[in-house]
Amino acid sequence: MINLLPIRRGLVAGLLAASVASPAFAGGKSLACYQQRHQPAVYKTVHENVVVRPAGVVHQTISARYGQVTEKVLIEPERVIARHVPAVTRTVHQKVMVRPKSVGWEWRHIKGVRTLCKVVHPAQYATQARTVVVHPARTVHERVPARYAHRTRTVVIEPARTVTRHVPAVVKTVARTVEVRPASSGWVQVSGHKRCN
Template sequence: MFELSKACRILSATIVAFSFASPALAGGKTLACYQQVHQPAVYKTVHQQVVVRPGGVIHETIPARYGQVTEKVLVTPAHVVARHIPAVTRTVHQTVMVRPKSVGWEWRHVHGKRTLCKVVHPAQYATRARTVIVQPARTVHERVPARYAHRTRTVVIEPARTIARQVPPVIKTVARTVEVQPASSGWIQVSGRSRCH
């Protein structure tokens, strides 16, 4: 096609040159006839993939997750304490002999006369109170059990972490029109001498 177009252009230039250079030759015997033709440009639609957004790696941070836990905690440990118990006493009353029975001499008046007589002195008793110990003082050791309580606190169930996520590229197919062959013009020989009259 390119060689034909080139030949047509040469032929066209030659014909134009002869038409201007030899006007006296008009009306002569026809040897060949030519017609000028135009070839429009040829286009076609091509589809091409283009990257709209490139792919890559996105690092995403996932926050930590927390929760509440209730636990038993020791408030006071078990221990032993010493406790003093005072003595138990009571008051008792007892009759005691103050003076024993005795024999003695004493002066008395018998029939108006002073007389020395032998006499018996009976024993003398009295009631006296005294404190007696029913149970002596002592020290006892008592075991005090441990004391517990419940406490609620916040704990980390899952720590924060960073994950890498692969993001694929975004590709789009676009259509565009391209010129396959440019427009051209030239001369072609008309077949048959009858067409030249």
């Protein structure tokens, strides 16, 4: 389909130019009248989302956590030791016979005459001290219990780790003015013969 609008606009513009340029045509009968109209541009505000910051991945390192623990530790293990117990002695005194009873001969003077006599010698005793063992020496085994102590030390409660966190994109809605229809200028036919007089 042929668009006749440009041809029509050109024709009208030519006729108007001719009527303005030629005063001989002034005062004639009007066949059609045209007025120049200016159409301003039409704008509207549109809202659109723009990415201020794109989505990404953040790696965050979390430090290890430490704490104090108290524990019972062995200082010296249980053991058995041998101990020598010396003998227990005491001193006792007892009467012992030094010389037994005996019969013998000896010279005696009886009334001035030397006489051989048979005599009895009684036993002789003496007190002697001696050491007796009350308890003999011995070896005894003694159990020595283990020895413990409490010690405080630092331990890792939670080791260091890296956490990956997804950061969403930051989107901002911005408003901007766009031209819907540009400004235009053209000739519009005035309807009715009265408008041309």
